[in-house]
Amino acid sequence: MMRNLRTILIILVLVVSSCTNDLEKLTPPAERSEASVEQLKNDLTSSTNGWVLNYEPTDESGVFYMVLDFNDDGTVRIQSDVPGDDNAYFDQTIAYRIESRLSLELIFETYGVFHYLFEENASTFGAEFEFYYVGNENGNLRFISKSDGQDD
Numbered sequence: 213m214m215r216n217l218r219t220i221l222i223i224l225v226l227v228v229s230s231c232t233n234d235l236e237k238l239t240p241p242a243e244r245s246e247a248s249v250e251q252l253k254n255d256l257t258s259s260t261n262g263w264v265l266n267y268e269p270t271d272e273s274g275v276f277y278m279v280l281d282f283n284d285d286g287t288v289r290i291q292s293d294v295p296g297d298d299n300a301y302f303d304q305t306i307a308y309r310i311e312s313r314l315s316l317e318l319i320f321e322t323y324g325v326f327h328y329l330f331e332e333n334a335s336t337f338g339a340e341f342e343f344y345y346v347g348n349e350n351g352n353l354r355f356i357s358k359s360d361g362q363d364d
Contacts, residue, residue: 239253245312252345253311255353262289264355269329269340278325282308292325301325316345318355330343 239247256263264283268274278292288308294301306322319342320326326341343355 247317249310249312252316253282253284255348256310257284267329276325276329288320290325294325294329296328301328313337317358318345319344 214282218223259281260289262279265278265280267276267278269276276292276294278290278294281289283289286309287305289303289305290301291303292301301324304324306320306324308318308320311319324341330341340359342358344358346354346356348354
């Protein structure tokens with residue numbers, strides 16, 4: 213009987229010690245969050261010639277073509293075919309930031325082409341300037357609108 217009790221105690225000690233080792237290996241949430249932000253920033257800035265975006269705020273709006281060239285300094289150069297405000301949105305450099313709240317968010321901070329489209333038709337055009345990061349699918353970075361609840 214004592215032998216069985218001793219064996220059970222040894223097994224229990226091994227299980228508990230192996231569990232605490234796993235807990236010690238977990239990276240703190242703040243570090244995991246920071247790593248995710250850095251990874252997305254690295255992905256955004258990795259493209260030599262920028263990212264091509266076929267931006268379609270709604271099915272009825274048509275497609276706007278944009279090239280987004282993200283920089284490490286927190287700016288993005290956006291070249292677009294969006295008419296408006298005397299062609300002010302054909303080529304501009306604005307600030308962006310990446311935040312990690314409930315998920316990773318890409319936010320265009322300075323007023324630019326995304327804000328202009330957002331304001332069209334009294335902000336009912338379906339455009340966005342804040343996006344949730346969905347993931348990297350075969351080298352394509354996918355985002356969804358933060359406020360519209362759309363799938364794409």
